[in-house]
Amino acid sequence: MAHVVLKDLVKTYGGFKAVNDVSLTVNDGEFVALVGPSGCGKTTTLNLVAGLVPITSGDIVIGDRVVNDLDPKDRDIAMVFQNYALYPQKSVYKNLAFPLQMRKLPRDEIDKKVKEAARVLDMTHLLERKPRELSGGQQQRVALGRALVRDPAVFLMDEPLSNLDAKLRVQMRSELKRFHQDLKATIIYVTHDQLEAVTMADRMAVMNGGYLQQYDSPAQVFAHPVNMFVASFIGSPAMSLIPLEASAANGDTVLTSAEGWSLKLSRLNARKVQRATTKKVVLGARHSTIKLHKSEVSSAIPAKAFTVEPTGDVTFVQAFLSGAIVNISVSPNIAVAPDEQIWLEFDQERMHLFDGETEMALKAD
Amino acid sequence: MSTIAETASRGQTRRRMRVDGWRWAGRIFLVFMLLYTALPMIWMLITSIKSGFAATQFPPQWWPDEPTLASYQKLLDPQNSVGQDFLRFFWNSLFVSTVTTILSVIVAVPAAYAFSRFSFPGRNFLFFAVLLRNMFPAVIFLVPLFILMRVLGLMNTHGSLILTYLTFGLPLAIWLLKGFYDNIPVQLEQAARIDGATRFQAFIMIVMPLSTPGIIATAIYSFIGAWNEYIYAYTFLSKNDQLTLPVGIQRFFSENTTDFPGLMAASFMMSVPVVVLFLILQRYFVRALTEGAVKH
Ligand SMILES: Nc1ncnc2c1ncn2[C@@H]1O[C@H](COP(=O)(O)OP(=O)(O)O)[C@@H](O)[C@H]1O
Ligand SMILES: [Mg+2]
Numbered sequence: 001m002a003h004v005v006l007k008d009l010v011k012t013y014g015g016f017k018a019v020n021d022v023s024l025t026v027n028d029g030e031f032v033a034l035v036g037p038s039g040c041g042k043t044t045t046l047n048l049v050a051g052l053v054p055i056t057s058g059d060i061v062i063g064d065r066v067v068n069d070l071d072p073k074d075r076d077i078a079m080v081f082q083n084y085a086l087y088p089q090k091s092v093y094k095n096l097a098f099p100l101q102m103r104k105l106p107r108d109e110i111d112k113k114v115k116e117a118a119r120v121l122d123m124t125h126l127l128e129r130k131p132r133e134l135s136g137g138q139q140q141r142v143a144l145g146r147a148l149v150r151d152p153a154v155f156l157m158d159e160p161l162s163n164l165d166a167k168l169r170v171q172m173r174s175e176l177k178r179f180h181q182d183l184k185a186t187i188i189y190v191t192h193d194q195l196e197a198v199t200m201a202d203r204m205a206v207m208n209g210g211y212l213q214q215y216d217s218p219a220q221v222f223a224h225p226v227n228m229f230v231a232s233f234i235g236s237p238a239m240s241l242i243p244l245e246a247s248a249a250n251g252d253t254v255l256t257s258a259e260g261w262s263l264k265l266s267r268l269n270a271r272k273v274q275r276a277t278t279k280k281v282v283l284g285a286r287h288s289t290i291k292l293h294k295s296e297v298s299s300a301i302p303a304k305a306f307t308v309e310p311t312g313d314v315t316f317v318q319a320f321l322s323g324a325i326v327n328i329s330v331s332p333n334i335a336v337a338p339d340e341q342i343w344l345e346f347d348q349e350r351m352h353l354f355d356g357e358t359e360m361a362l363k364a365d
Numbered sequence: 366m367s368t369i370a371e372t373a374s375r376g377q378t379r380r381r382m383r384v385d386g387w388r389w390a391g392r393i394f395l396v397f398m399l400l401y402t403a404l405p406m407i408w409m410l411i412t413s414i415k416s417g418f419a420a421t422q423f424p425p426q427w428w429p430d431e432p433t434l435a436s437y438q439k440l441l442d443p444q445n446s447v448g449q450d451f452l453r454f455f456w457n458s459l460f461v462s463t464v465t466t467i468l469s470v471i472v473a474v475p476a477a478y479a480f481s482r483f484s485f486p487g488r489n490f491l492f493f494a495v496l497l498r499n500m501f502p503a504v505i506f507l508v509p510l511f512i513l514m515r516v517l518g519l520m521n522t523h524g525s526l527i528l529t530y531l532t533f534g535l536p537l538a539i540w541l542l543k544g545f546y547d548n549i550p551v552q553l554e555q556a557a558r559i560d561g562a563t564r565f566q567a568f569i570m571i572v573m574p575l576s577t578p579g580i581i582a583t584a585i586y587s588f589i590g591a592w593n594e595y596i597y598a599y600t601f602l603s604k605n606d607q608l609t610l611p612v613g614i615q616r617f618f619s620e621n622t623t624d625f626p627g628l629m630a631a632s633f634m635m636s637v638p639v640v641v642l643f644l645i646l647q648r649y650f651v652r653a654l655t656e657g658a659v660k661h
Contacts, residue, residue: 052555072558079559085552089574102561146560 002063002153009058020210033197036207078147082159086131093127228359237327266348272362280356287327289350293343300343413629420625436630454613462591469587477542534587545579578649
């Protein structure tokens with residue numbers, strides 16, 4: 001196993017920057033998720049690490065070697081592709097054996113390793129089949145097995161679960177996590193599904209538009225998103241982002257809506273707002289930090305329920321404030337009807353404040 | 366109630382009748398097409414086993430009274446001057462077509478692969494240029510190529526034909542193969558390269574086996590094109606011992622005007638390689654055409 005360092009990594013296609021100055025370190029044995037919306041440069045970044053596309057500038061270190069100019073085969077990596085990329089003309093056995101054959105291992109050793117991997121992944125009975133004779137889940141396992149047999153320094157995975165059905169995906173998610181814990185493997189895992197990243201990764205690198213936005217543990221990213229993009233991308237339902245205007249009144253700082261209502265900020269939050277470059281401030285609140293009242297409460301803001309979605313454990317209510325969608329979760333025994341008048345109370349301790357111009361999170365110090 | 370049901374069922378019957386009508390029209394059309402293509406060939410075969418006299422009788426003998434393989438024996442007999450000519454023409458055709466096919470595959474495979482996989486300056490322009498050639502009828506190039514071959518000193522050589530057939534066959538071969546490579550996911554090669562293959566090994570070990578049907582289809586296409594070509598062979602070659610079959614057989618026609626069975630036997634033997642190729646490789650051919658066409 002080895003650590004991986006990306007230093008000021010840039011990849012341009014023509015004039016288009018697909019990957020923009022990405023720097024991050026993946027520790028030995030760490031499970032890092034690259035997460036972001038489709039087209040943000042995750043696959044390109046992974047392919048750069050793999051050596052499948054040439055880098056425009058920057059450095060990649062795997063273990064203690066700069067691998068910029070090494071062929072993929074010399075980087076000691078294994079990769080699992082979204083479409084599995086199993087060799088269609090080869091049996092499962094030969095698919096698993098291929099990386100070992102290319103490394104010129106003796107035949108009996110290949111046989112031993114292939115059978116061991118097949119046993120671990122519980123697919124000994126599939127060894128003679130061709131990939132097209134397997135279900136999607138089985139193909140996925142073979143792809144994983146082909147990465148596994150070789151015992152590489154780093155595993156690269158590009159949305160390996162996204163072609164599976166929902167149930168299998170959840171199951172494979174925990175199996176992959178288990179696999180990481182057992183092998184102490186260094187894994188870089190690409191996904192557009194923030195839930196996969198949050199549930200599996202030690203650290204997640206959130207990307208957007210080719211830029212690395214934030215690189216931290218899921219808990220940190222969740223609790224302290226650095227900007228509005230990360231705030232709205234991580235967490236489901238998405239964090240509500242309400243555009244407001246800051247002003248001072250009687251020594252207090254208040255956020256005023258174009259709709260007429262205003263919200264008095266706590267001292268700490270007021271300090272944050274004073275750091276903004278503009279009067280425009282965006283209030284961010286996760287669904288669980290907004291309290292829904294069915295009657296008027298001081299400091300709560302009047303709104304109208306728009307949609308109500310019971311899911312069993314919780315009921316999600318959507319409302320509009322200042323033109324923004326606000327998601328609120330309430331206990332299922334609170335009955336809310338669409339179009340009903342409600343009052344929303346924001347938790348000052350757990351609210352997020354963003355600069356309306358730069359979209360960056362506002363900090364107190 | 367019952368009337369509604371009746372009307373509905375009658376409507377259904379009528380629709381079925383209309384569908385059946387079209388289907389029958391289609392079948393009859395296909396039968397006609399089949400007869401149209403097969404009958405001349407059957408007649409060719411029947412005539413080839415008649416005696417010279419029987420072949421010119423009227424009304425014709427539908428089935429020869431005395432079927433004979435004499436024409437075939439004559440054509441395949443190296444002792445006999447007709448046989449000598451025929452075998453030489455056959456060999457010439459085989460040589461020109463085989464070399465054309467081999468060269469065409471050797472050039473088309475890497476070209477198509479490059480067009481499919483790499484982006485390089487002028488890629489679109491070059492690909493368009495490749496196809497441009499196919500937008501003009503072949504005869505347009507007759508005179509320019511004739512002059513070119515004379516300048517190159519290739520008149521009266523098989524090389525002139527091979528070169529010409531390549532310029533005609535390659536564009537389509539490249540186009541056909543490119544479609545094929547486009548449908549092989551690039552991730553397969555990437556996986557192979559990560560698994561320890563060089564770029565070239567990935568191509569040879571993973572992509573080539575998958576594109577075999579496409580390559581075979583391309584090869585058949587080149588071979589048949591070269592095998593059947595007449596105009597250029599007629600124009601570029603004048604020495605008798607160099608002629609290819611299409612031109613050679615035509616000579617038969619003028620020199621041995623009355624030998625219809627001989628002519629038909631020669632024609633039949635000329636179509637044998639093509640038919641055999643198709644029978645052996647039709648599976649690949651169909652697969653190549655459908656796989657090249659359908660994205661999946
Ligand atoms: N070979 C290429 N040529 C041109 N643009 C590309 C190429 N590969 C990727 N891109 C562009 O780079 C961006 C990032 O792509 P990708 O890394 O595949 O995104 P992701 O995996 O995050 O969905 C996209 O806008 C894509 O269109
Ligand atoms: Mg991707």
